[in-house]
Amino acid sequence: MPEISHVVRVSSVTKNFKLGKIEVQVLKGVDLQIDRGEYVSIMGPSGSGKSTLFNMIGGLDKPTSGKVFIDEVDIAQLDAYELAWLRCRKIGYIFQTFNIIQVMTALENVTLPMIFAGVNNDAAVQKGMKLLEQVGLADRHSHKPFELSGGQQQRVAIARALANDPAIVLADEPTGNLDLTTGEEIIALLKRLSQQRGVTVISATHDFKMLNVSDRVVWIRDGRVDKIESREELSISIGRIGTRE
Amino acid sequence: MGAPQHLRGLERPAGAAGVGCPEGDERKGQWMKERIFADFPDRTTRVQRLVKLPFGKSVDIAYKSIKVRFFRSLITTLSLVLAVSFLSYTDVSNDIANGMLAGRNPEMRQALIRAGFDLDPGTTNVAASPKQRWIILLSLLVCTVGIVNAQLMAVTERFREIGTMKCLGALDRFVLRLFILEAGMQGLAGSVAGSLAGAALALAGGVIRYGTTAVSQAAAGDVAASIGLSTAIGIGLSLLGVSYPALVAARMQPVEAMRVEQ
Numbered sequence: 327m328p329e330i331s332h333v334v335r336v337s338s339v340t341k342n343f344k345l346g347k348i349e350v351q352v353l354k355g356v357d358l359q360i361d362r363g364e365y366v367s368i369m370g371p372s373g374s375g376k377s378t379l380f381n382m383i384g385g386l387d388k389p390t391s392g393k394v395f396i397d398e399v400d401i402a403q404l405d406a407y408e409l410a411w412l413r414c415r416k417i418g419y420i421f422q423t424f425n426i427i428q429v430m431t432a433l434e435n436v437t438l439p440m441i442f443a444g445v446n447n448d449a450a451v452q453k454g455m456k457l458l459e460q461v462g463l464a465d466r467h468s469h470k471p472f473e474l475s476g477g478q479q480q481r482v483a484i485a486r487a488l489a490n491d492p493a494i495v496l497a498d499e500p501t502g503n504l505d506l507t508t509g510e511e512i513i514a515l516l517k518r519l520s521q522q523r524g525v526t527v528i529s530a531t532h533d534f535k536m537l538n539v540s541d542r543v544v545w546i547r548d549g550r551v552d553k554i555e556s557r558e559e560l561s562i563s564i565g566r567i568g569t570r571e
Numbered sequence: 572m573g574a575p576q577h578l579r580g581l582e583r584p585a586g587a588a589g590v591g592c593p594e595g596d597e598r599k600g601q602w603m604k605e606r607i608f609a610d611f612p613d614r615t616t617r618v619q620r621l622v623k624l625p626f627g628k629s630v631d632i633a634y635k636s637i638k639v640r641f642f643r644s645l646i647t648t649l650s651l652v653l654a655v656s657f658l659s660y661t662d663v664s665n666d667i668a669n670g671m672l673a674g675r676n677p678e679m680r681q682a683l684i685r686a687g688f689d690l691d692p693g694t695t696n697v698a699a700s701p702k703q704r705w706i707i708l709l710s711l712l713v714c715t716v717g718i719v720n721a722q723l724m725a726v727t728e729r730f731r732e733i734g735t736m737k738c739l740g741a742l743d744r745f746v747l748r749l750f751i752l753e754a755g756m757q758g759l760a761g762s763v764a765g766s767l768a769g770a771a772l773a774l775a776g777g778v779i780r781y782g783t784t785a786v787s788q789a790a791a792g793d794v795a796a797s798i799g800l801s802t803a804i805g806i807g808l809s810l811l812g813v814s815y816p817a818l819v820a821a822r823m824q825p826v827e828a829m830r831v832e833q
Contacts, residue, residue: 386738386826407621407742413825414622414740421829425735429639430632442622442740486739 331398333493333526334360334383339392341378352378354549355392360528362493365520365539368530370546377498379546380530384419384496385412397493414442418487418525420516422499424479426471432458432482433467439489457485461515477508484515488523495520497529501536513539622740629745633752640725644753647721648761654714655762655805658707659769661699662797663789667777668697670789682781711808718812722754726820730827737825750817751810758809759802766801770794 336358342349352375360366370376381387382394385401393400396416404412413419418439426435433454440450458464461481463474471479480500487495497516501509517539520527529536537543537560545552637644668688671679672695684690688697699707726733733746774794777786 381826384738386824386829410622410737410740410742413738419738421735423731425731425738425829427732427735429636429732438736439739441628442624442745444621444623447628 331362332359332395333362333364333397334358334528335395335398336379336383337393337395339379339382339389339394341375341382341387342390352549353382353389356546356549356551358544358551358554360526363520363524363526365517365527365541366529366544367536367540367542368528368544368546369532369537370552372532374546375549376530376546380496380498380528383494383528384417385409414439415490416493418489418492418495420480420483420487420495420497420500420529422502424471424476424483424503426474426479426482426486428471431468431470432463432474435471435482436485436489439486443490454485454489457488458482460519461485475508476504477511480504480508480512481515484512484519488519488525491523492525494526494528497527497531499531499533500529501531501533506535509533510535622742624741624745624748629748629752633749633756636749637753637756643721643725644757647718647725648757650714650717650721651758651761651805651809652765652768654710654808655765655801656769656772657710658804659766659798659801660773661703661707661769662801663770663773663794664777665697665699666793666797667773667781667786667789669793671781671785672697673790674788679781679785682785686780711804715808715812718754718809719815722750722813722816723819726750726816729820730823731829733820733823734825734827734829737823738829743821746823747817747821750813750820754809754813754817755806758806761809762802762805765805766798769801770798 336356339353339356340351341353342351344350354375356375356379358379368376368380378387382389383396385394385396385404388402393402395401396412401409401412426432427438430438433451436454436457437447437450440453441447445453455464455467458467461484463478463481463485466474466478471482474482484495487497495516500516501512504512513533513535516527516529519525540560541557543555543560545555668683671683672690675695680690683697689700690697736746774786777789
């Protein structure tokens with residue numbers, strides 16, 4: 327039994343999907359512990375089960391067997407209300423496609439999770455403005471998503487993910503739809519905010535730029551954890567990474 | 572000391588009773604819940620744990636949603652406007668005919684018969700004929716199916732938005748409420764416009780066919796009641812039409828919603 331509590335603990339999780347009549351095992355028993363304040367990247371080729379694992383950690387999907395603990399709470403035990411509360415207050419999501427709500431302005435997008443959390447409007451607006459300032463978009467708060475560039479939309483998404491001071495930020499390919507420079511800016515921003523706020527950042531990614539800022543990298547292959555490398559080990563093997571298949 | 576306090580009771584297999592766990596499904600559920608709540612580090616009151624969306628805010632979001640997709644909403648509403656205006660037109664036309672009959676003026680009676688009303692001698696009241704009722708019913712049915720179709724499209728179009736909201740902590744009923752509010756607003760606007768347009772057409776048609784004096788005999792109360800009834804039916808149909816699509820939207824799992832390619 328671990329003495330220090332892990333903010334995320336995945337224990338022998340498997341997940342099967344039915345594709346027509348065939349049952350496919352996407353995750354074949356994954357064990358993973360993530361500490362508070364860590365910056366972890368989950369890497370792996372497409373189809374490796376990376377996104378599936380990611381959805382499990384985010385409480386968006388339920389494992390076929392095994393358990394996922396967030397703050398040492400088994401999320402399978404939570405009912406719909408508690409799960410909504412968990413998504414609202416404990417976890418911030420960042421997506422590859424930004425997923426800014428199109429009908430709302432940048433500021434309204436950032437304040438929405440706070441409204442759900444029961445924060446009154448004035449306080450939510452105040453905090454929302456502060457968050458937009460931190461991501462460098464204070465002057466664009468009244469813009470609609472289609473008036474913002476991809477990088478700016480992702481910044482709004484980061485501000486929105488941090489709205490309720492979550493313990494965990496889950497970023498699913500956060501740089502996947504961005505060009506090189508913008509991607510680097512977003513990664514730097516994520517790293518800076520995670521250090522300032524002590525937030526655990528877990529990102530599923532293909533992007534090798536992510537490796538420089540990660541405390542640990544979890545390599546997933548064929549539904550299993552292939553290996554877990556800490557930053558020190560990474561810098562030794564970094565010459566190889568580019569040549570990995 | 573075995574397991575740390577916060578882990579006790581959570582590691583055992585589902586269904587098996589842990590130490591200190593009371594018997595009976597209901598009490599066990601409550602006990603489990605208390606364990607889970609005790610484990611969240613920030614201990615706040617139970618009330619603050621609930622996610623919420625104030626009603627005013629929902630209205631605000633629904634209104635903006637309609638405004639942004641104004642053209643789409645207009646088309647969705649248009650079928651309702653047409654059906655309701657037809658209903659209101661027929662009702663008000665009958666009100667006018669009743670007003671004319673109530674005057675017991677044989678000339679007006681003749682005018683009505685010429686206009687196509689089947690009046691037996693001694694009849695003092697015109698009601699919707701079975702044929703009329705059929706056509707009205709069909710038009711309303713077609714309109715409802717149209718609304719269901721349009722709203723299902725709207726839900727599909729907004730899968731990602733709904734999924735995102737759910738990831739931010741929205742409950743099923745927030746989504747349900749947003750869709751119903753939107754439909755309610757569209758229904759209200761469409762029905763009011765439709766019933767007023769129908770009534771105006773019926774009055775204008777009456778003036779052209781029978782003249783101003785004949786139309787002025789129609790009871791204002793009856794006309795108002797017809798307009799009111801048409802409006803109410805229109806709103807009802809709009810809500811009926813949205814109920815299935817809204818349920819589809821509300822029940823959607825966030826992970827399904829996020830999988831949809833755009």
